[in-house]
Amino acid sequence: MLDLTHSEKKKQNIAIVVMILFVLPIVFMFIVFFGLAFFKDGHFTMKNFAFVLGPMQLRDQTTIKPIGLALRNSIIFTLGVTCSEVLISLLAGFALSRLHFTGRKTIQTGLLVLRMFPTLLLLIAVLYVLITLHIVNTLKGVVLVALAFRLPGSTFIIKNFFDGIPRDVENSTLVDGCTRFSGFRQVIIYLVKPGIVSIAVFSFLSAWSNFILFNTLLFGNKTPVMATYIRALTRNEQMIAPYSVVAAMGIVYMIPVIVFFIITQKQLMEGNIGGGKGVS
Amino acid sequence: MRFQEESVKGKNVQAYAFLSPFLILVSLFYIAPAILTIVMSFTGLDGSFIWEFVGFENYRKIFLDPNTLQILKNTIMYIVVTMLLILVLDLFIAVMTTYFIKSDSWASFFKTIIMLPMITPSVIYSVLWIWYLDASDAGFINTLFRFFNHSFQPVNWIAKYPFQVIVIAQVVVALAYGAIIFSSAIRSIPDNQFKAAHVDGASEWEIVKSIIIPNIRPHIKFIAMWETLGLMTNYINILLITNGGPLNRTEVWALSAYHKAFIDQQYGYGAAISVLLILVVLMLMLLFQFATKHRQMKEKEAENA
Amino acid sequence: MIEIKNLKKAYATNVVALEKFNLTIQDGEFVALLGPSGCGKSTTLNCIAGLLDPTEGEILFDGKDVTKDAPKDRNIGMVFQSYALYPHLSVLDNIAFPLKQKGIGKEERHEKARIVAKKLQIEHLLGRKPAQLSGGQQQRVAMCRAIVKEPHILLLDEPMSNLDARLKIEIREVIKSIQQELKVTAIIVTHDQEEAMALADKIAILDGGRIQQYDTPDMLYEQPANLFVANFMGNPPMNFLKGKMVSKGMFEIDGVEVPCSVPLCEDATGKEVKIGVRSHMTGMSFVRDDAHRIPMKVRIVENLGKELLVYGDVGLSEVRISYPDKSKYPLLRECVAGKGEVWISLGKKYNVFTLPEGMNIVDFTKAGA
Secondary structure: OOOOOHHHHHHHHHHHHHHHHHHHHHHHHHHHHHHHHHEEOOEEOOHHHHHHOOOEEOOOOOEEOOOHHHHHHHHHHHHHHHHHHHHHHHHHHHHHHHOOOOOHHHHHHHHHHHHHOOHHHHHHHHHHHHHHOOOOOOHHHHHHHHHHHHHHHHHHHHHHHHHOOOHHHHHHHHHOOOOHHHHHHHHHHHHOHHHHHHHHHHHHHHHHHOOHHHHHHOOOOOOOOHHHHHHOOEOOOOEOOOHHHHHHHHHHHHHHHHHHHHHOHHHHHOOOOOOOOOOO | OHHHHHHHHHHHHHHHHHHHHHHHHHHHHHHHHHHHHHHHHOEOOOOOOOOOEOOOHHHHHHHHOOHHHHHHHHHHHHHHHHHHHHHHHHHHHHHHHHHHOOOHHHHHHHHHHHHHHHHOOHHHHHHHHHHHOOOOOOOHHHHHHHHHOOOOOOOOHHHHOHHHHHHHHHHHHHHHHHHHHHHHHHHOOOHHHHHHHHHOOOOHHHHHHHHHHHHOHHHHHHHHHHHHHHHHHOOHHHHHHOOOOOOOOOOOHHHHHHHHHHHOOOHHHHHHHHHHHHHHHHHHHHHHHHHHHHHHHHHHHHHHO | OEEEEEEEEEOOOOOEEEEEEEEEEOOOOEEEEEOOOOOOHHHHHHHHHOOOOOOEEEEEEOOEEOOOOOHHHOOEEEEOOOOOOOOOOOHHHHHHHHHHHOOOOHHHHHHHHHHHHHHOOOHHHOOOOHHHOOHHHHHHHHHHHHHOOOOOEEEEEOOOOOOOHHHHHHHHHHHHHHHHHHOOEEEEEEOOHHHHHHHOOEEEEEEOOEEEEEEOHHHHHHOOOEHHHHHHOOOOOOEEEEEEEEEOOEEEEOOEEEEOOOOEOOOOOOOEEEEEEOOOOOEEEOOOOOOOOEEEEEEEEEEOOOOEEEEEEEOOEEEEEEEOOHHHHHHHHHHHOOOOOEEEEOOOOOEEEEOOOOEEOEOOOOOOO
């Protein structure tokens, strides 16, 4: 317990009240909205979640497809992106940090530029590339694009972690009888574990929530994901589904996010720079 | 000498083996599109997918378009206002939760709440605002106002104040990042600076002004630049809440590129708009790199002196 | 036996860390590489370990060329300055790690680790993680890990520089006894000459990437080959008096003619010289009972308990004298105030270094032991 002086305690209490007032609108917004999911016509009900089990009938006779396919695609996409991103950035980050080779400086500088470059502006050309490679309108294509956009950032983070590993620890593995690779596997990897975790977390959040890539690179309704599934019912001007249903969908959509968030709260709090911003 | 040459080549092979997935992916789907975008901007590529070189025609079209000025104004206003709001509020939050509130549990509690908008997927986040400000009676704000004033007529907030709405929506989402960074920066200010100030009888406001802010100035600069870059290029929330409307009132530069390309199917034209924005972004990035190097050099000089 | 032949290490930036380096170390010897920062000692050690590739030259272990071998194939144990323990492994696993790489089974390697840990008195720490240990304890773990595989050679890279003075002495004893017990060839890199003198059978003094002298500690102390070595060895450092050889067998120091009482290898008449005398061998008196005594201006007097330490100037040269007669303290204090003067003599044993080469031209074969 901290020992605070009288005046410090007073100031703290005022600050707490101020902050409560400050965040109240946000809290309200979330609680009330998601609360809607449990009410229909004023009664408490779980009927709004019907889309989980099968097709759902709305008041105006439109039918919503069940969420199963979108959920499945989102899971496949997210797992694919996150696992690949961690693996590829680990390899690349290690090479850039520890190995000496020609072109090292160029790639390092390139990394700095690419991680801050506005990727969203390149979608037009990306679409063309996908068409040329015959993978447009496929989940696979979007996975590759998502990876390419995120890799410079993740690699940068991992590279920094590798840079922070003392030379001596590495040398010690070599003296103790390891090859570069076995030393990596047995020791080095553990030292960058926090980096790996933070990349995995941000990758997951970004991939799961991603909307714009699917919106522009997938057409038709063959491969829905959670984001496009929900968006299809919430066009700006006209809400196709009532708010209560959307709220229910929102809850289902956000359950993994909340779970992940609670588990890894520590990592997110430590102000991880660089990977944090892309939750779109 | 041969010993050295062999090992250099061997090292290169080994390194590029590690790097190949990264390089392949980034070249194909990041760098190639970047170059392609520039090339595209000089063509009249559209839905027919015929490549014909048109020179600077697209760029001319941008300058001649009567909407361009409006869009430019929107973009600049949006960026400036949002960025300033974010900075001020981030500082406010950071000072509150790190300096005044010494208890870790309360600080974490508030930070968690502020992070909520950030981790909410955009499609949901935008619906939150749309519902909040819904034009009909069902809208939350309208219901609230009606609660206090029974003759209150429901207002279509988004249609009436679109600019304010997108600014506020973006600010709320962006708060968490800067707040966390400023928080840890404030936490690393040596305690004795505060002690000295207290002994000298400084007021809290003075402490914020003369100790906290100067100490975290590099972080403030970083967030300013980082947010500006993001605001220039991230059009997703605007797309989802107002879609640039009504009547281009919230159409920002990046969004117009998206619209021209994917709604109007004018890929070449859209590419040209993107290229101009990319140029501005690159200039900003260079400026920031230059400023950071300059500061690092000055710090080195101060150390050696 | 370790042979280093013509080792050269140059970097792309035209920095040459080592040049024309030749060294032979016999089995079971404890050798110290001693020198100031940047003299190339760590570079040499890393080349021997295989962590650095030399630009030129060869390294042979028992006649076998290992210059191109990876560290893991050289059968060496190494203790790093930062200890470099593996933070995610327990102390037991840390120590057993080298044996794991050799493919030794879990039971066996844990047992061997325990034996070694017992030898260094850290068995009670085996379940802990490195972060939970003090500096001295981490050091012992590092040592265990280095010796558990019974290496041919033990390399120590400034292992004690992060320890406080008391711990240093304690660990020094541990290292010495381990090396003697295992009879392993050991090479230690250090900048602390006391440490080197205490531990090593032979010391190689390095400066600027070259060996200045390679000899037993006693020889380095008694018969330094040049100014650098003479200045480096011994605490307090040697006194150097600047003078000139005015004729064969006669110096001129600060205007005083002093006969040279040690045999010289060469005729240095007319040359500028520096005469090196140990602080406890410099004779000091309060009267000029001899025309050959040189005046000294006293600046500071310190009472060290077992003796007095007198700092002064002879001409432009700084001098430190260990004076055993503590009763003279007040008298010396008056000299500091300018109310008295002292005179020094060279004593019976001293070194003569020619300038600018800095080589010691005393002929030790003729000088008394």
